[in-house]
Amino acid sequence: MEEFMQELKLGVNNNKNLLYIDVIKILSATAIVLFHFDVHSFYANNQSLLLGKLAYFNVSLGDIGISLFIIMSGLTLALSAKSSFSILKFYKKRILAIMPSFWITYLIVAIIYLVFGKTIGDGHYWKIVLTFLGLDGFFLYRMTNFYLVGEWYTGYMLITYIFFPIIYFRMKITPVLNFIILFLLSIVLHLNYNYLFKIQETCNPLMRLVDFSFGMLFILYIAQNQRIRKICFLISVFYMMLSNRMSTLLPYHYHMVLTGFSIFIILEFIISSLKSQGNDMLSKMIKYVASLTFLSFLIHHQIILFFYEKVNNLSNVSRISKLMYFVIILILSFSYAAVIQPLIKKITKIIK
Numbered sequence: 001m002e003e004f005m006q007e008l009k010l011g012v013n014n015n016k017n018l019l020y021i022d023v024i025k026i027l028s029a030t031a032i033v034l035f036h037f038d039v040h041s042f043y044a045n046n047q048s049l050l051l052g053k054l055a056y057f058n059v060s061l062g063d064i065g066i067s068l069f070i071i072m073s074g075l076t077l078a079l080s081a082k083s084s085f086s087i088l089k090f091y092k093k094r095i096l097a098i099m100p101s102f103w104i105t106y107l108i109v110a111i112i113y114l115v116f117g118k119t120i121g122d123g124h125y126w127k128i129v130l131t132f133l134g135l136d137g138f139f140l141y142r143m144t145n146f147y148l149v150g151e152w153y154t155g156y157m158l159i160t161y162i163f164f165p166i167i168y169f170r171m172k173i174t175p176v177l178n179f180i181i182l183f184l185l186s187i188v189l190h191l192n193y194n195y196l197f198k199i200q201e202t203c204n205p206l207m208r209l210v211d212f213s214f215g216m217l218f219i220l221y222i223a224q225n226q227r228i229r230k231i232c233f234l235i236s237v238f239y240m241m242l243s244n245r246m247s248t249l250l251p252y253h254y255h256m257v258l259t260g261f262s263i264f265i266i267l268e269f270i271i272s273s274l275k276s277q278g279n280d281m282l283s284k285m286i287k288y289v290a291s292l293t294f295l296s297f298l299i300h301h302q303i304i305l306f307f308y309e310k311v312n313n314l315s316n317v318s319r320i321s322k323l324m325y326f327v328i329i330l331i332l333s334f335s336y337a338a339v340i341q342p343l344i345k346k347i348t349k350i351i352k
Contacts, residue, residue, distance in 0.1 A: 018079075019271065019272075019283055019286065019287075020267065020268045020271040020272050021072060021076060021290070022286045022287050022289075022290035023267070023271050023286060023290075024068055024072055024264065024267055024268070024271070025069070025072055025290040025293045026286070026289055026290050027068070028065045028066075028068040028069050028072070028293070029065070029069075029293040029296055029297055029300075030330065031061055031062075031064060031065035031068075032061075032062055032065040032066065032297065032300070033296075033300045033304075033326075033329065033330055033333060034051060034052055034061065034326065035052075035054065035061040035062035036062065036300065036301055036304055037051065037304055037322075037325075037326050037329060038050040038051055038052060038054060038061075039054065039062075040304060040305075040308050041314070041315040041316075041322070042054060044308070044316075045315045045316055048316050049316075049318065049322065050322075051319060051322050051323060057240060057243035057244075057247070057259050058243060058244060058247035058255065059243075059247075059252075059255065059256045059259045059260075060256075063202055063256050063260075064259065064260060064263060066153060066202075067211055067256065067257065067259070067260025067261075067263075067264075068260060068263065068264055068267075069153070070160075070208055070211040070212055070215070070260075071211050071212070071214055071215040071218070071260060071261070071264050072215060072264075073157065073160075073212060073215060074211070074212040074213060074214065074215025074216045075215030075216065075219045076215070077164055077168070077215075077216075078168055078171070078172075078215065078216040078219050078220055079219050081168055082219075082220075085165075085168070087165050090161075090164070090165065091161070092352075094158075094161045096348050096351060096352055098134065098154065098157065098158065098294075099134060100344050100347045100348045100351065101295050101298060101344050102134050102149070102150055102154060102298060103132075104340060104343065104344055105149050105150075105295065105298040105340070106131065106149050106150075108340075109148045109149055109299070109302050110148060113148070120146055120148065121144075121145060121146035122144040122145065122146075127143070127145040127146055130146070131145065131146045131147070133158070134150065134154050134155055134158050135154075135155040135158065135159075136148075136150075136155070137149075137150045137151045137152050137154055137155055138152045138154070138155025138156060138203070139155065141198065141203070142198070142199075148302070149298045149299065149301070149302060150297075150298055151301065152203045153297070154298070156203060159205045160208070160209070163205075163212075164212075167182070167209065167212070167213055167216065168216060171216045171217065171220055175216065175217045175220045175221040176217070176221060178213070179210075179213050179216075179217045182209050182210055182213050183210050185209075186206070186207055186209065186210050189206060189207060190207070190251065190253060190254075201253050202253060202256065207253065211257060211261075214261055214264075218264075218265075218268075229269070230269075232265050233265055233266065233269045235262075236261065236262035236263075236265040236266050237262075237266060239258060239259075239262045240259070240262050243255075243259060246258070289334065291341070292334050292337035292338055292341065293337075294337075295336065295337030295340060295341060295344070296333040296334045296336065296337045297333075299333055299336045299337070300329065300330075303329050303332050303333055303336075304329055307325055307328075307329060311325065
């Protein structure tokens with residue numbers, strides 16, 4: 001509680017219109033947890049009742065959540081770099097923002113595995129290097145390793161951060177032109193994808209630079225021009241209305257990307273329009289919960305696995321029961337983040 005109150009005292013961003021950033025982070029994290037919760041039921045019994053759908057607008061709910069996360073990552077990094085930017089400080093800050101959280105969460109889960117006699121890894125101990133670097137989940141498409149937490153997304157982020165300074169400096173000068181160039185580059189890669197890559201297209205950092213740069217485009221250009229912002233909102237609504245048709249015309253990857261853009265723009269427009277300007281306490285609470293999303297993301301899959309292992313026939317219980325378990329899993333994921341965050345801050349400070 002003391003840590004919670006300290007977070008509230010920090011206040012919100014001076015620009016209150018940026019509350020949508022925190023709201024979308026929370027919605028994205030919730031969508032990913034829901035998707036993974038339902039996926040486990042579906043794999044156990046494809047006739048089981050699910051809490052939601054595995055796909056909306058002909059796009060996987062998990063892909064929608066990750067798309068929003070990637071867009072928000074590009075947006076927030078560009079936003080923080082607008083005032084002052086140093087490449088060395090950027091990499092230092094990004095490593096400190098991710099690695100201590102990843103290491104501590106991995107260590108906690110690994111200890112629990114060892115206590116209960118569960119096997120970790122495949123016996124090739126050199127692969128622990130991948131875990132130390134946060135890349136074990138990302139490289140699962142190539143090899144088994146010591147992966148426990150973070151999925152492919154953690155490794156994706158670390159790799160994408162390598163490209164950020166170059167993309168940001170180019171986007172800062174000519175955001176629209178450079179976004180178009182990156183989009184066209186992704187199309188060239190897509191047309192030759194099977195010859196170039198083995199990793200799934202939706203997990204490839206090079207293919208997700210479009211989402212990443214769109215976040216930059218939004219904060220550097222679209223958000224600065226209210227007329228353009230409103231036009232983008234109308235286009236996004238129109239695209240979502242035609243999503244069924246567009247999913248048949250476009251490859252899945254590009255329909256997913258455009259759906260992510262559209263949902264982000266619609267959410268931003270609605271949240272910014274409906275937000276209460278005077279409710280600072282609510283804004284601070286939302287900001288605090290949003291600060292927990294990465295830690296909750298790291299741990300949520302292990303909590304889901306625990307419930308599916310320990311609760312008898314969880315895949316086939318009623319929707320009411322499933323909703324109860326889902327809420328418990330969501331609360332436990334964010335509670336873990338709230339409890340462990342002070343420790344991670346102390347460790348981060350020591351490393352720094």
